[in-house]
Amino acid sequence: MLIGVxxxxxxxxxxxxxxxxxxxxxxxxxxxxxxxxRPFNTSLGAESAxxxxxxxxSPSQYTDSTAFKGALTSTALTTKNGYQSSSEATLTLRxxxxxxxxxxxxxxxxxxxxxxxxxxxxxxxxxxxLDVFLRRPFFLLLSVDAPLTVRWRRFQDRARxxxxxxxxxxxxDFVRESDTHLYxxxxxxxxxxxxxxxxxxxxxxxxxHLYATLGKLxxxxxxxxxxCWDTYFMxxxxxxxxxxxxxxxxxxxxxxxxxxxxxxxxxNGTPRGLQNCTEGGCPRCNDGNSSGxxxxxxxxxxxxxxxxxxxxRERIREGSVLYCDTCPCLTCSIKICQVGISEVVYAHxxxxxxxxxxxxxxxxxxxRQFIPPPNGLIHLEKMELY
Numbered sequence: 001m002l003i004g005v006x007x008x009x010x011x012x013x014x015x016x017x018x019x020x021x022x023x024x025x026x027x028x029x030x031x032x033x034x035x036x037x038r039p040f041n042t043s044l045g046a047e048s049a050x051x052x053x054x055x056x057x058s059p060s061q062y063t064d065s066t067a068f069k070g071a072l073t074s075t076a077l078t079t080k081n082g083y084q085s086s087s088e089a090t091l092t093l094r095x096x097x098x099x100x101x102x103x104x105x106x107x108x109x110x111x112x113x114x115x116x117x118x119x120x121x122x123x124x125x126x127x128x129x130l131d132v133f134l135r136r137p138f139f140l141l142l143s144v145d146a147p148l149t150v151r152w153r154r155f156q157d158r159a160r161x162x163x164x165x166x167x168x169x170x171x172x173d174f175v176r177e178s179d180t181h182l183y184x185x186x187x188x189x190x191x192x193x194x195x196x197x198x199x200x201x202x203x204x205x206x207x208x209h210l211y212a213t214l215g216k217l218x219x220x221x222x223x224x225x226x227x228c229w230d231t232y233f234m235x236x237x238x239x240x241x242x243x244x245x246x247x248x249x250x251x252x253x254x255x256x257x258x259x260x261x262x263x264x265x266x267x268n269g270t271p272r273g274l275q276n277c278t279e280g281g282c283p284r285c286n287d288g289n290s291s292g293x294x295x296x297x298x299x300x301x302x303x304x305x306x307x308x309x310x311x312x313r314e315r316i317r318e319g320s321v322l323y324c325d326t327c328p329c330l331t332c333s334i335k336i337c338q339v340g341i342s343e344v345v346y347a348h349x350x351x352x353x354x355x356x357x358x359x360x361x362x363x364x365x366x367x368r369q370f371i372p373p374p375n376g377l378i379h380l381e382k383m384e385l386y
Contacts, residue, residue, distance in 0.1 A: 002111045003120045006193055007144035009181055010151040012202040013122050016144055019214050020120045029107055030100040031123035104132040127192050140224055143196035150203055201379045213380040221373045230370045233323040234347055241325055245269035245276040246300045248285045251326045253303035255311050258319030266306025270299050304332040308339055330355045337363035345370050
C-alpha cells in the first residue's frame with residue numbers, strides 16, 4: 001500500500017504521515033526535487049537544504065526568509081498548543097534508513113516489488129507525479145487542509161520556536177504565499193488536492209486529539225483500495241439510482257444471488273409507457289406531498305419493486321441479498337418477504353424503518369445498514385459523530 005499525502009502550507013501533512021509511521025507501520029519515502037532552490041539564509045543559523053528534502057512544498061519565494069525557513073520544517077506541531085515541537089517531528093521522520101528516489105517511476109517500482117508492505121510519501125509536487133502513482137491499484141491519495149488563520153498561527157508558532165526575536169510574517173504575506181502555493185497557474189497544488197479520495201480538514205489543537213481522530217478514521221482500511229462486496233454492490237445500487245426519473249427521490253437497488261452474481265437492478269420512476277415523473281407523469285409526486293403521504297395515488301414504481309419484477313420469482317434463490325441505497329418502505333418490504341429474499345442491506349434511513357424492520361424480523365429476513373469507511377471531505381473535529 002502506498003499513501004500519498006498532499007495539502008496546503010501548515011495543514012498537517014507531515015504530521016499525518018508521521019502518524020501512519022508511528023501507529024500503522026508505514027515507511028516514509030522521499031522524492032528528490034527536480035531542481036535545487038536557493039539555500040537557506042546561513043545567517044539564520046540553519047543548514048543549507050532544499051524544502052523538498054523535508055517533504056514540504058514551496059513553489060514560490062517567501063517574502064520573509066525567516067518565515068520561509070519556518071515553513072520548511074514539519075507541519076502543524078507546536079509545544080505551545082500541545083503538539084510536539086517541529087524539530088522533534090523532523091528528527092522523528094528522519095530517523096532510520098532513508099528511501100530517496102530520483103523519479104516517481106523509481107519510487108513506484110520500489111513499492112511495486114513490495115506492495116504488501118506499507119509506504120507513505122508527502123512528495124507529490126505535480127499532477128504528473130500523481131498520475132504515475134495512480135497507475136497502481138494500491139495507491140491512495142490523501143489531502144490535508146485547515147482554515148487559513150489556523151495555518152497562519154501554526155506558521156507563526158513554528159517560526160518563533162526556531163528563530164527567537166525575528167519578526168513574524170504578516171497575515172497578508174502568508175495569504176500571498178498560500179495562494180501561490182495552491183493556485184499558481186504552473187505549480188499550484190489545488191488541482192492535485194481536488195483529486196484526493198480522502199480530504200482531511202485538520203483544525204486539531206493538539207497532537208493527541210489529532211491522533212485519536214485519525215485512529216477512528218482507519219486510513220489504511222483495505223476497502224479504500226479494493227471495495228468489499230457490500231461497497232461494490234452498494235455502489236452499483238447508487239449508480240442505478242442515477243437513472244431514476246422520480247422528481248421526489250432517487251433510489252437504486254441491486255438483487256444479488258448467493259454466489260455474488262447480480263440477478264437484476266432497479267430504480268424508481270413511472271412504469272414503461274408512462275410519462276416520466278420528472279416530466280409531470282406522476283401527479284402525486286409533482287404535487288409536493290410529504291414523505292409517506294398519498295402513496296396510494298403514486299404512479300412511480302419503487303426501485304425494489306423494479307428489481308423484483310425484472311428478476312422474476314424463478315431466478316430468486318435461497319440466500320439472495322437485496323442491496324438498496326435507501327431502506328425499503330413497508331409496501332416493498334412485504335413483497336421482499338414474499339419472493340424469499342434472505343437479507344436486505346441499505347445505506348440511508350427512511351421514515352418507515354421501524355415498521356419495515358418489524359416485518360422483516362417476523363419473516364426471518366435479515367436487515368442491516370451498511371456504513372462504508374468515510375471518504376471525501378472529513379472534518380476531524382467532528383469524527384466523534386461518525
